[in-house]
Amino acid sequence: MTQLPDSERVGVPGGTLITATAEEGRALAVLMARHSIHRIQPVLETLQDGRPIYAANADSLIAASQVIAIEFATIAAANNYWRP
């Protein structure tokens, strides 16, 4: 069994919610959501076994997209929505 490296379990990659652009903020949201899962399940093989199942299941994909939306809401607020 392979444990994910710590870098894959960091809670807030880069250590800040502040990003230069909305696109970077979105990427951070995706990463934070993924790292939450790595934090709960750090075994690479288990995650790889699950991939074919959830990645082909609409409900799982929708649920994952919901987590990204919630993380992004926090990051967007942190950045005052990157208002010009």
Add this chain to the structure above:
Amino acid sequence: MTQLPDSERVGVPGGTLITATAEEGRALAVLMARHSIHRIQPVLETLQDGRPIYAANADSLIAASQVIAIEFATIAAANNYWRP
């Protein structure tokens, strides 16, 4: 297997949460929700296989509409709710 083009995986299409109208904000929310899924599952055939299932399943449709509602809440706040 066909990988979706990068344009279908952009986190924040157009690069900003600021839109001229609430309707445009709503369209952006739908797009961002969809692109989240594309980001997790970029294989077109897999997405197409899933469409007949989730698009005819009320619970899946409701779950997807929830993600849109959350994304829209962020976009609406970004635009001060397009208050006149």
Add this chain to the structure above:
Amino acid sequence: MTQLPDSERVGVPGGTLITATAEEGRALAVLMARHSIHRIQPVLETLQDGRPIYAANADSLIAASQVIAIEFATIAAANNYWRP
């Protein structure tokens, strides 16, 4: 197969989140939630087929009411909660 008219797929019916009353805001939330689903699944027959199932399933009804609650939260904030 009958495609829903565009009017049933408008993201923000009326084009604004601003309503005169909380009741109108609630009606808008219901409509926006419903139109999200129409946007994903515009075929009338498919929606009609699903109705008997979700409308008699408590979990589906609860999930739908959650989407309304989230949409309403956004609309209520937009209207400063219709504070007197």
Add this chain to the structure above:
Amino acid sequence: MTQLPDSERVGVPGGTLITATAEEGRALAVLMARHSIHRIQPVLETLQDGRPIYAANADSLIAASQVIAIEFATIAAANNYWRP
């Protein structure tokens, strides 16, 4: 089949989110959540048929309590959390 009266389908009973106390706000949240369901499914018999199922199912009860929590968050914000 018995259609629920309009009073059971009003979106915001009392027409305002403003309440005198947090307890009243909580009661309003419960009512609004329930009326969302009545709005989607107005047939009394169907609702009564569903009661024995969801009211004895922990997951359904938890899901319903989540909707109340979201509605209450909106009402609490509307009332500035009834801060003294």
Add this chain to the structure above:
Amino acid sequence: MTQLPDSERVGVPGGTLITATAEEGRALAVLMARHSIHRIQPVLETLQDGRPIYAANADSLIAASQVIAIEFATIAAANNYWRP
């Protein structure tokens, strides 16, 4: 069948969202979530029958923890996050 006492169905135990500490706020969130369920299902035996099922089911426990998180978000905002 035993009906829970009114004290177990109070919406906001203590009648206020304002607490002295974050820990008290968390306890209030747990209580409010629980009382939501009691309000929907006031029969003690039914609740007790459900306990062995949901309390040993990870998904049910996760769903319940989500309701606590949402209630806590409201209480924390009410208390300005107990900022020093």
Add this chain to the structure above:
Amino acid sequence: MTQLPDSERVGVPGGTLITATAEEGRALAVLMARHSIHRIQPVLETLQDGRPIYAANADSLIAASQVIAIEFATIAAANNYWRP
């Protein structure tokens, strides 16, 4: 049966939502989410029995990551998003 120690059931470990860094805030969110579950289900053996199931189930992992995202949103707001 082993009851988890009180320290594992504390609602807000450390007694405050205020943290020095976003990373600490994220760790607090994970801990608070976990302690919610411990508060509902304090028996260690039951939690250990559930681990192999939820930790290998994508939907459970996604649901857990959603709770972390909601808790984090509250903690981030408490800390003004650790804005520089």
